[in-house]
Amino acid sequence: MKEAEIIVDENLPVTRIIREFDAPPEKVFRAHVDPDLFVRWNWPEGCSVRFDQFDCRTGGAYRIAMSGAGIEGTVHGSFHDVIADELIVQTFTPDAGPDLVILEKHRFEDLGDGRTRLTATSLVESFEHRDAFLDAGLVEGYERLDQLLEELA
């Protein structure tokens, strides 16, 4: 099993997760921006997801409802920058906690030989928010993403 490196910055309210995938950046990026693929790995098993909006381009936005697996509620955010196969910068807020606004950067780095390093950085405005949000779920999701990438043409 691949290891995800999780870096919790001591001096900044930032979490950084670094993970490598045995697939080229085009595929890993596609699994983030295509809702039909995104839904297959980014949520817990047994969680039902409804995309009320998912316009993954620079200046677009999203609103997603989740139900099941102990999760119930909606989240929303904006896509600040989307650069194909390279970068997604977006905001994220759970509607149950509207004061929590997370600024996320997903950077896709081509390692050659059909491999990709993904660096996911989350910035919030307090250490309390950062520590409350630190989420093992994303790392589990990356294991499902490994499987999905094997199936993708």
Place this chain on the structure above:
Amino acid sequence: MKEAEIIVDENLPVTRIIREFDAPPEKVFRAHVDPDLFVRWNWPEGCSVRFDQFDCRTGGAYRIAMSGAGIEGTVHGSFHDVIADELIVQTFTPDAGPDLVILEKHRFEDLGDGRTRLTATSLVESFEHRDAFLDAGLVEGYERLDQLLEELA
């Protein structure tokens, strides 16, 4: 002349500017979301501004070109949350420095007697970015906003 309080956090890459206005929240908010008003106070005198996009609602985005007064270039961002007369949460990036992403919150607080306290919070992912961006321009803009608010019906 009104004083703006500028708070540079020692422990977080955050700047907070607090300023009071002799106008109710509805007017101060309108001066932020109506491009015809926004253009009259938020830029230096002599700077020409073109709104290529300015869709100031939750999930909207903007792209603005500026020219003159020593400024030349475009900026863009997304409106993560826009709550009438209360709150604007948005991102901001100068296209000349695409790695700089600023998360801004503008909170409009009703002080009664037709007065408003505006708290503008800027969060970035490093202290270097924060200190480079610390901008007296916004405070000057607020003096022009005072004048504009007097003229608004």
